[in-house]
Amino acid sequence: MINHSVSQLIFPVSTVLFAICLTNGCSQEQQNAVLLRRENLAHLGTSYLEWYKVKQSSPGNAEEFTQWMLETDNANILGSARNSLTEGDVIMIWNGDLTDEPANAGYVVAFEAPTPAKGGYVVMGDASVKLMTAKEFAASTMLPQR
Numbered sequence: 001m002i003n004h005s006v007s008q009l010i011f012p013v014s015t016v017l018f019a020i021c022l023t024n025g026c027s028q029e030q031q032n033a034v035l036l037r038r039e040n041l042a043h044l045g046t047s048y049l050e051w052y053k054v055k056q057s058s059p060g061n062a063e064e065f066t067q068w069m070l071e072t073d074n075a076n077i078l079g080s081a082r083n084s085l086t087e088g089d090v091i092m093i094w095n096g097d098l099t100d101e102p103a104n105a106g107y108v109v110a111f112e113a114p115t116p117a118k119g120g121y122v123v124m125g126d127a128s129v130k131l132m133t134a135k136e137f138a139a140s141t142m143l144p145q146r
Contacts, residue, residue: 045127
């Protein structure tokens with residue numbers, strides 16, 4: 001006879017129920033809003049890396065970065081990402097040092113404004129987008145500045 005403790009069963013069951021609530025509990029509008037937030041962050045991260053490749057330095061401020069994004073070939077798909085930055089929804093690390101390419105994936109380059117207090121999505125130095133809790137964010141490493 002197999003004897004499972006209650007705590008061994010509660011964690012997996014609660015995890016499954018939480019996942020079901022996440023996938024079925026959000027309206028399509030809420031799901032689309034989350035997808036847009038992630039896409040905006042991905043575009044900002046990719047644009048940051050592209051800037052670095054072209055200019056061999058990181059952007060110094062939002063004004064020059066958003067202006068440069070306007071002048072790129074894919075400016076039409078970057079509009080929402082630019083807006084999220086200029087409206088203060090996203091915070092970026094300016095003048096970042098991306099010279100240590102293998103380590104860049106471990107650095108936070110940008111994050112949603114509420115992330116330090118509530119958790120949220122962040123962009124890593126390889127332009128990947130991750131969801132972090134406030135505690136994970138507090139323990140994360142920001143992109144070093146030059």
